Amino acid sequence: MEDKKLPRREREKLRQRQEMLATALDLFSQKGYHNVSMHEVAEQAEFAIGTIYKFFQNKEDLYRALVLEQCDKFEDALIQAIETPDDEIEKLRNYVRTRSERFRSNLPFVRLFLAESRGVSFNIKAGLNEELRKRYYNFLERLASVFDRGIKNKRFKKIADPYYLAAALDSVIDASLLLWLDAPERHPYPEDPDTILDIFFRGLIDP
Amino acid sequence: MEDKKLPRREREKLRQRQEMLATALDLFSQKGYHNVSMHEVAEQAEFAIGTIYKFFQNKEDLYRALVLEQCDKFEDALIQAIETPDDEIEKLRNYVRTRSERFRSNLPFVRLFLAESRGVSFNIKAGLNEELRKRYYNFLERLASVFDRGIKNKRFKKIADPYYLAAALDSVIDASLLLWLDAPERHPYPEDPDTILDIFFRGLIDP
Amino acid sequence: MEDKKLPRREREKLRQRQEMLATALDLFSQKGYHNVSMHEVAEQAEFAIGTIYKFFQNKEDLYRALVLEQCDKFEDALIQAIETPDDEIEKLRNYVRTRSERFRSNLPFVRLFLAESRGVSFNIKAGLNEELRKRYYNFLERLASVFDRGIKNKRFKKIADPYYLAAALDSVIDASLLLWLDAPERHPYPEDPDTILDIFFRGLIDP
Amino acid sequence: MEDKKLPRREREKLRQRQEMLATALDLFSQKGYHNVSMHEVAEQAEFAIGTIYKFFQNKEDLYRALVLEQCDKFEDALIQAIETPDDEIEKLRNYVRTRSERFRSNLPFVRLFLAESRGVSFNIKAGLNEELRKRYYNFLERLASVFDRGIKNKRFKKIADPYYLAAALDSVIDASLLLWLDAPERHPYPEDPDTILDIFFRGLIDP
DNA sequence: GATGAATGAGGTTTCATTCAT
DNA sequence: AATGAATGAAACCTCATTCAT
Numbered sequence: 086m087e088d089k090k091l092p093r094r095e096r097e098k099l100r101q102r103q104e105m106l107a108t109a110l111d112l113f114s115q116k117g118y119h120n121v122s123m124h125e126v127a128e129q130a131e132f133a134i135g136t137i138y139k140f141f142q143n144k145e146d147l148y149r150a151l152v153l154e155q156c157d158k159f160e161d162a163l164i165q166a167i168e169t170p171d172d173e174i175e176k177l178r179n180y181v182r183t184r185s186e187r188f189r190s191n192l193p194f195v196r197l198f199l200a201e202s203r204g205v206s207f208n209i210k211a212g213l214n215e216e217l218r219k220r221y222y223n224f225l226e227r228l229a230s231v232f233d234r235g236i237k238n239k240r241f242k243k244i245a246d247p248y249y250l251a252a253a254l255d256s257v258i259d260a261s262l263l264l265w266l267d268a269p270e271r272h273p274y275p276e277d278p279d280t281i282l283d284i285f286f287r288g289l290i291d292p
Numbered sequence: 293m294e295d296k297k298l299p300r301r302e303r304e305k306l307r308q309r310q311e312m313l314a315t316a317l318d319l320f321s322q323k324g325y326h327n328v329s330m331h332e333v334a335e336q337a338e339f340a341i342g343t344i345y346k347f348f349q350n351k352e353d354l355y356r357a358l359v360l361e362q363c364d365k366f367e368d369a370l371i372q373a374i375e376t377p378d379d380e381i382e383k384l385r386n387y388v389r390t391r392s393e394r395f396r397s398n399l400p401f402v403r404l405f406l407a408e409s410r411g412v413s414f415n416i417k418a419g420l421n422e423e424l425r426k427r428y429y430n431f432l433e434r435l436a437s438v439f440d441r442g443i444k445n446k447r448f449k450k451i452a453d454p455y456y457l458a459a460a461l462d463s464v465i466d467a468s469l470l471l472w473l474d475a476p477e478r479h480p481y482p483e484d485p486d487t488i489l490d491i492f493f494r495g496l497i498d499p
Numbered sequence: 500m501e502d503k504k505l506p507r508r509e510r511e512k513l514r515q516r517q518e519m520l521a522t523a524l525d526l527f528s529q530k531g532y533h534n535v536s537m538h539e540v541a542e543q544a545e546f547a548i549g550t551i552y553k554f555f556q557n558k559e560d561l562y563r564a565l566v567l568e569q570c571d572k573f574e575d576a577l578i579q580a581i582e583t584p585d586d587e588i589e590k591l592r593n594y595v596r597t598r599s600e601r602f603r604s605n606l607p608f609v610r611l612f613l614a615e616s617r618g619v620s621f622n623i624k625a626g627l628n629e630e631l632r633k634r635y636y637n638f639l640e641r642l643a644s645v646f647d648r649g650i651k652n653k654r655f656k657k658i659a660d661p662y663y664l665a666a667a668l669d670s671v672i673d674a675s676l677l678l679w680l681d682a683p684e685r686h687p688y689p690e691d692p693d694t695i696l697d698i699f700f701r702g703l704i705d706p
Numbered sequence: 707m708e709d710k711k712l713p714r715r716e717r718e719k720l721r722q723r724q725e726m727l728a729t730a731l732d733l734f735s736q737k738g739y740h741n742v743s744m745h746e747v748a749e750q751a752e753f754a755i756g757t758i759y760k761f762f763q764n765k766e767d768l769y770r771a772l773v774l775e776q777c778d779k780f781e782d783a784l785i786q787a788i789e790t791p792d793d794e795i796e797k798l799r800n801y802v803r804t805r806s807e808r809f810r811s812n813l814p815f816v817r818l819f820l821a822e823s824r825g826v827s828f829n830i831k832a833g834l835n836e837e838l839r840k841r842y843y844n845f846l847e848r849l850a851s852v853f854d855r856g857i858k859n860k861r862f863k864k865i866a867d868p869y870y871l872a873a874a875l876d877s878v879i880d881a882s883l884l885l886w887l888d889a890p891e892r893h894p895y896p897e898d899p900d901t902i903l904d905i906f907f908r909g910l911i912d913p
Numbered sequence: 914g915a916t917g918a919a920t921g922a923g924g925t926t927t928c929a930t931t932c933a934t
Numbered sequence: 935a936a937t938g939a940a941t942g943a944a945a946c947c948t949c950a951t952t953c954a955t
Contacts, residue, residue: 122945133921134946138946139918249468253468331928342937537950550914552952558950662885670878675870678869
């Protein structure tokens, strides 16, 4: 929509950039950053190698742009999910649903992100790792505040530090998604996403 | 103990191998697999580069051996923890304690493992990723059986599929450890490791 | 003056060409031919890269045009200096003065020229080197003829081959200028340019 | 001679290094630094490209080593020439002879050196230019002191600043050598090197 | 006629691996 | 058995040049 307003040239450039990023995401998430050469990205994206370097200063810059852009989208969606006008229980339901959806529809990125944020960063110079963790922790604070308000509302029992609860919720969602990811038949994704919350609510909510 | 029975030559070789693996773990976990050269490993381990290739076919093989060996130790400790003659609740307490301890005393390996098992494998050819996941899922089955027996014993309520509960427990332990790992002052590790179980037990155990 | 007679279009083109050459001289003499990219020239000259290629076939051609043009101006001035109606002594005085002036007011070009004419030519294909040396030797003949006539006039003693004297005079002028160029305070340029000639005249002219 | 005392390995390494430097000198002086690729050097020297990088950190380092090594030899010879126990006139004769000899037997290096020391340095980062000029000026001081002592001895008349005389002598020697270099038949090198001094001595020495 | 996006050959450098000693 | 010098494939990146607009 906004794109329509841009001059044709600009729109074209944006489209090319997206194509490069998409190809890079595809390759990086399949084979790992270090097992993908810039020539490979160029070829698969059907650009000349030099053209890629017009858009991104170097390989790291391409990677960085790719990760940050995906993070933005992911984060935006999650924030929107917990900033509904609903009550805290509904917010968490929303959150679980959104996180699951995003996870499942962006698997390539999820793999990339997990490697970067959890494991040994292979991208030391850029400090990308640091930045991602910082962003994640900032987000956790927001999620924690949902628990916090829920506790103050008496909707939840204070069974643990809200920040810790937020981290635990995330980890449980992701664990269940990873199970499904690795063996969809064996660990079918719960039809009703709310079941993930049960384990929490059992403890959180008074019967 | 067994080493003593080996001829001196063999013992010496084993010691050398351990030294190489320890150095490799050190370097790989600090800088990432691709940012460490075989020369670096050789130099830090104080062997000639050729000597390393006598012990390991190639870089990937070194990495593989290193990861598998650490996994063995990790796994052994965890299995031992849940194969005590205690009741199910105590077994889980033991498990949380052991996993936390191991995690904290083997940080280098943990980072490496998370990258490999969760994220984009950077070691595609070797299929290490596959193997690790398989091993992990096998282990999860054992942990799940503890929940299963607890449920059958009526010690736990069946709030979810035991396998799923096992995965969730692991993820919650690790999440809490990662919080602590990134910011020890801000997220001090719970003095009483059992508090991690609370969230589970609140739901699991009848009041 | 002649420019005025050209159609506006032509005049404009000439002006653009001059601007490109001036920018190129500036950059090449500062950073060296190979450390300046055509894009850099284009940007600094405020033309599109394609426009430069309308005026010069390729980078080498640009360089060539630049050097030859500067040489023309330099050479013209020097020839004029020795083609005055004065006697031979005055001609040489004139020559020293002119060469020094030109040298000092065209430092960028001088550096470029010295590199090209004396040292390893970095511009082999174009044969620019050859051409410059040829031109220089032709010029030396003219200068030599001044010495020659002076000797025949008995104004100078024949202390050496005139051609050789010409080369020696040039080299002494340039050496003194290079000293000044590298450390103006330490080797101030002789207030009276004639002092450079003294060493020659002491030998050349009968007391 | 000294080499014989080195362990065989060391001698071999030194020989290889010399071979690389000789090849590089050959190529650089023929085609210019920027027109020679490291692969070219490797191939011509009959080493693998990696082997060259074992000896020299990078292309610039190779170039730098090459220039500095040649300079050392050149400088040593020149210093020896003027540190004979002879009188000042003989010292200068010696100097002219030595400089000419060295020049003629090291043409490749001379071209390289002139480009670097006189022209636009193409090696900006390394500051090689600066270093070479500094060395040259230091040497000029030594040569100047010969003139200085000669003047104090009354062997020479003080027709100019000794430092300036030193620079002038060098430039005249080199100019005559460059003439010969470009057209040996046309400008045969003076059979008696002393003739180069004549122009100086005529002015310097009382008849 | 001017533009500058796109191209891709070719440069420098690294590093896993081999093999003669 | 241990060594480490030598190898060369392959990575990243630049930049002269073209050509569709």
